[in-house]
Amino acid sequence: xxxxxxxxxxxxxxRALEPIPLDSPVDVQDLQxxxxxxxxxxxxxxxxxxxxxxxxVGIALRAHTKMHKCPIVARKQxxxxxxxxxxxxxxxxxxxxxxxxxxxxxxxxxxxxxxxxRFIALRRESPGVKVVVDTVQTAAAxxxxxxxxxxxAEVFVDVDPGLGRTGIAPGVSAVELVxxxxxASHLGFAGLQMYAGHCMHIEGHAARQQKYTxxxxxxxxTLDLLADRGIEVPVFSGGGxxxxxxxxxxGLVNELQAGSYAFMDxxxxxxxxxxxxxxxxxxxxxxxxxxAISQPQxxxxxxxxxxKSMASDKxxxxxxxxxxxxxxxxxxxxxxxxxxxPSREIGLGNKLPLLTPHCDPTVNLxxxxxxYRDGQVTEIWPITARGFxx
Amino acid sequence: xxxxxxxxxxxxxxRALEPIPLDSPVDVQDLQxxxxxxxxxxxxxxxxxxxxxxxxVGIALRAHTKMHKCPIVARKQxxxxxxxxxxxxxxxxxxxxxxxxxxxxxxxxxxxxxxxxRFIALRRESPGVKVVVDTVQTAAAxxxxxxxxxxxAEVFVDVDPGLGRTGIAPGVSAVELVxxxxxASHLGFAGLQMYAGHCMHIEGHAARQQKYTxxxxxxxxTLDLLADRGIEVPVFSGGGxxxxxxxxxxGLVNELQAGSYAFMDxxxxxxxxxxxxxxxxxxxxxxxxxxAISQPQxxxxxxxxxxKSMASDKxxxxxxxxxxxxxxxxxxxxxxxxxxxPSREIGLGNKLPLLTPHCDPTVNLxxxxxxYRDGQVTEIWPITARGFxx
Numbered sequence: 001x002x003x004x005x006x007x008x009x010x011x012x013x014x015r016a017l018e019p020i021p022l023d024s025p026v027d028v029q030d031l032q033x034x035x036x037x038x039x040x041x042x043x044x045x046x047x048x049x050x051x052x053x054x055x056x057v058g059i060a061l062r063a064h065t066k067m068h069k070c071p072i073v074a075r076k077q078x079x080x081x082x083x084x085x086x087x088x089x090x091x092x093x094x095x096x097x098x099x100x101x102x103x104x105x106x107x108x109x110x111x112x113x114x115x116x117x118r119f120i121a122l123r124r125e126s127p128g129v130k131v132v133v134d135t136v137q138t139a140a141a142x143x144x145x146x147x148x149x150x151x152x153a154e155v156f157v158d159v160d161p162g163l164g165r166t167g168i169a170p171g172v173s174a175v176e177l178v179x180x181x182x183x184a185s186h187l188g189f190a191g192l193q194m195y196a197g198h199c200m201h202i203e204g205h206a207a208r209q210q211k212y213t214x215x216x217x218x219x220x221x222t223l224d225l226l227a228d229r230g231i232e233v234p235v236f237s238g239g240g241x242x243x244x245x246x247x248x249x250x251g252l253v254n255e256l257q258a259g260s261y262a263f264m265d266x267x268x269x270x271x272x273x274x275x276x277x278x279x280x281x282x283x284x285x286x287x288x289x290x291x292a293i294s295q296p297q298x299x300x301x302x303x304x305x306x307x308k309s310m311a312s313d314k315x316x317x318x319x320x321x322x323x324x325x326x327x328x329x330x331x332x333x334x335x336x337x338x339x340x341x342p343s344r345e346i347g348l349g350n351k352l353p354l355l356t357p358h359c360d361p362t363v364n365l366x367x368x369x370x371x372y373r374d375g376q377v378t379e380i381w382p383i384t385a386r387g388f389x390x
Numbered sequence: 391x392x393x394x395x396x397x398x399x400x401x402x403x404x405r406a407l408e409p410i411p412l413d414s415p416v417d418v419q420d421l422q423x424x425x426x427x428x429x430x431x432x433x434x435x436x437x438x439x440x441x442x443x444x445x446x447v448g449i450a451l452r453a454h455t456k457m458h459k460c461p462i463v464a465r466k467q468x469x470x471x472x473x474x475x476x477x478x479x480x481x482x483x484x485x486x487x488x489x490x491x492x493x494x495x496x497x498x499x500x501x502x503x504x505x506x507x508r509f510i511a512l513r514r515e516s517p518g519v520k521v522v523v524d525t526v527q528t529a530a531a532x533x534x535x536x537x538x539x540x541x542x543a544e545v546f547v548d549v550d551p552g553l554g555r556t557g558i559a560p561g562v563s564a565v566e567l568v569x570x571x572x573x574a575s576h577l578g579f580a581g582l583q584m585y586a587g588h589c590m591h592i593e594g595h596a597a598r599q600q601k602y603t604x605x606x607x608x609x610x611x612t613l614d615l616l617a618d619r620g621i622e623v624p625v626f627s628g629g630g631x632x633x634x635x636x637x638x639x640x641g642l643v644n645e646l647q648a649g650s651y652a653f654m655d656x657x658x659x660x661x662x663x664x665x666x667x668x669x670x671x672x673x674x675x676x677x678x679x680x681x682a683i684s685q686p687q688x689x690x691x692x693x694x695x696x697x698k699s700m701a702s703d704k705x706x707x708x709x710x711x712x713x714x715x716x717x718x719x720x721x722x723x724x725x726x727x728x729x730x731x732p733s734r735e736i737g738l739g740n741k742l743p744l745l746t747p748h749c750d751p752t753v754n755l756x757x758x759x760x761x762y763r764d765g766q767v768t769e770i771w772p773i774t775a776r777g778f779x780x
Contacts, residue, residue, distance in 0.1 A: 111683040166684040293501040294556040307751040312703035
C-alpha cells in the first residue's frame with residue numbers, strides 16, 4: 001500500500017544510477033538482441049570535439065540529457081568540460097541530480113500545480129536546478145513557493161523563436177516577463193532561453209544558417225530592449241547540434257543546448273555539413289544490434305527489431321556495414337530487409353548493427369546501453385531516466 | 391559484478407508482476423502527466439464481448455500480450471475465457487510465465503543459439519510454453535536440445551501468408567517442415583500459425599474480408615496436403631482484431647491471436663466495421679493523459695506528450711473529448727494543438743485524455759498503467775514486459 005506521492009517517490013528512487021560491471025569482458029556478438037550499443041571511441045571523440053570547438057569560440061556547453069537519459073553519460077559530458085546539462089522534463093532533472101549533476105536547467109515550462117511543487121521539492125535538495133518560465137502567472141506561482149521555502153529560484157525566461165511550441169513572444173512580452181522575474185523577491189533572472197528546434201534539421205549548411213539567422217533576429221531585438229532598460233542577460237541559452245558552428249558568427253547564444261552530437265543518427269547525418277552533403281562533424285556512436293531471424297523469401301531477411309526498438313517518427317534505420325539492402329519496417333518487433341545487392345551475406349542468426357533514425361526516442365525505448373571498445377563490453381549502463389516523461 | 395547470464399536474469403527477475411495498491415483512491419485529474427490510463431469499464435466490456443463472440447462461433451482466444459506487456463491484463467483475459475496467450479518475444483513469454491500464465495505461444499521464430507537456449511530454459515520451468523519454427527534447421531536444433539533435457543517441446547509451424555516477415559512458404563515446404571516436426575523424437579506438433587498482419591488494417595470490412603480470404607487460401611491448401619498425408623492439425627492459430635468476425639465464415643483459424651481489441655486505438659477504429667465506416671465493435675479503453683503547458687500563440691496550445699509518450703509510426707493522436715482542434719507532433723516531448731474551433735476551452739494546466747494512434751508501441755513507452763473507474767484510480771499496474779524486445 002502506498003499513497004500517490006510515495007508511488008512517485010519509489011518510481012524515482014528505484015532507478016539504477018551507476019554502471020553494472022561485468023566480471024569478464026563480453027564480445028558484442030554475444031549480446032542478446034535487440035541491444036543498444038555505444039561505440040566508446042567514437043562517443044568520446046564526439047565529446048572532445050564539441051567541447052574543444054566550443055572552448056575555442058568561448059561558448060559554454062549545456063548538454064541536453066533528454067537525448068541520452070543517463071547520468072553516466074552526463075557525468076562524462078561535465079568531466080569533458082560542459083557547464084551543466086539540460087533536462088526536458090522534471091523527472092529527467094531529478095535523475096541527473098540523483099546522479100551527481102549540479103547545474104541542471106529544465107527546458108520545458110511547468111504549468112500545473114503538481115509539477116511546480118515537484119520542482120520546488122527538487123530545488124530544495126539541489127540548489128543548482130533551474131527551470132524556464134514563459135508566463136507571468138507561473139513566475140508568480142514559483143516566486144510564492146520559493147518565498148515560502150526561503151530560497152531564490154533561478155529561472156530562465158523562455159522565448160518562442162516562432163516555433164510555436166513553448167516560450168513567450170519575443171520583444172515587449174518577453175521584456176515584461178523578464179522584469180517580472182527580475183523584480184520578484186525570490187526569483188533570480190538567470191538568462192534567456194530561445195531554442196529554435198525547427199532549424200536544427202534544415203538540409204544544407206547555408207540554408208540552415210540563413211533560416212537560423214532570420215529566426216533568431218527577434219532574440220537580438222529582445223536583448224536590445226532589455227539593455228535599454230538596463231537589464232543584463234547573463235546567459236543566452238539555445239542552439240543545438242545542427243547550429244553549433246553558426247553560433248559564434250551569430251553572436252547571440254553563449255550557452256549551447258546540444259544533445260545529439262554525442263550519439264548522432266541518420267536524421268542529423270542527412271542535414272549536410274559545411275563542406276559535404278552529409279553532416280559528418282560528429283560520427284555515429286549509437287547502434288541497435290539486431291539478429292536475422294527469418295528468411296521467408298529468397299530476397300527478404302527479417303531482423304528482430306522494429307518500432308519497439310528504434311524510433312519510427314522519421315526515416316527507417318540503415319545497416320552500419322551492409323550496403324545494397326533496404327530496411328522496411330516490419331511492425332512493432334521486426335524489420336524486413338530487402339536484399340537487392342547486399343555487400344555482404346546476411347545469414348540466419350547473424351547479429352548486425354543498425355544506425356538509428358532519430359537517437360532521442362530510440363534511446364527512450366531501451367533499458368540499458370551496452371558500451372564497447374575493441375568489440376568488448378566490460379560494463380552495462382542503465383538508461384536511468386528512460387520513460388521519465390513526467 | 392555480474393556475468394552476462396546473471397545480468398539477463400536480474401533484468402527479468404527485477405520486474406514487478408502485481409498491482410500496486412493505493413491506500414486511498416486518487417482522482418485521475420491528480421495524476422502527474424503524461425500518464426497511461428485504462429478505462430476499466432470499457433476494457434472489461436471489450437474482454438467480455440470478444441470472448442462471448444468467439445465462444446458463440448467455437449473459436450478459442452489466444453490473446454496477444456505483445457500489445458499490453460502486462461501479466462495482470464493477461465490474467466484477466468484468461469479469467470474471461472482465453473485459452474492462453476501469445477508473446478512476440480521470449481522475454482515477454484518469461485514475464486507472462488512469471489505472472490502465472492501457463493499456455494504461452496512465442497509467435498516469432500528463434501534463430502540464434504542464445505535465444506534457443508533461453509527458450510529451453512523457460513520451457514524447463516514452464517511446460518506450457520510453445521514456440522513457432524519456420525526452418526528445418528531450427529526444428530532440428532530445438533529437438534536436439536529438448537532430447538538433452540528429456541522433454542517434448544510443443545511447436546507450431548509458422549507459415550508465411552505472403553507478408554514476407556516470418557514463416558515458411560505454404561504448400562510443400564510447410565508440409566515438409568510439419569513432417570520434420572512430427573517425426574522429431576522430442577518435438578510435438580501443436581499446429582500451424584499463419585498470421586496475416588498485412589490484412590488487419592485494410593480499410594472497409596468488405597475489402598478486408600476479400601483480401602484476407604485470398605491471402606489465407608494457401609493455408610487451406612496446406613491443410614489439405616497435410617490431410618492427404620494423414621497428418622492432423624490440432625490448432626490453426628492466426629487472425630486478429632481486424633478479422634475476428636471473418637474467421638468463422640473462413641473456417642480455417644480455430645484459435646484467434648487478437649490483442650488490440652482490449653485497448654483499441656485510432657488506427658483500428660479507422661479500418662471500418664461491418665455496418666459503419668468506423669470499427670466500433672470494441673471501444674477505446676486506453677488513453678494518454680497530457681497537460682497543457684504553454685500557449686506561445688493565441689491559436690496554439692502545447693501539451694507535454696510527444697514521441698516519447700505516444701507511438702509515432704502512424705497518424706497523430708486525437709483528444710477524447712475535445713473537437714475542432716488538430717494535434718501536431720511537437721517533437722519528443724510535446725504536442726502542439728491547433729485551436730481551430732475548439733468544442734471546449736483548453737487552459738494552461740488542464741489535463742486531457744488523448745486517444746493513441748497505435749496501442750502496442752504506445753504501451754511500450756510507459757512503465758505503468760493507471761486503471762480507473764468512475765474517475766478514480768485505486769491501484770497502479772506495472773507494465774512488466776515494457777522494453778522486453780529480446
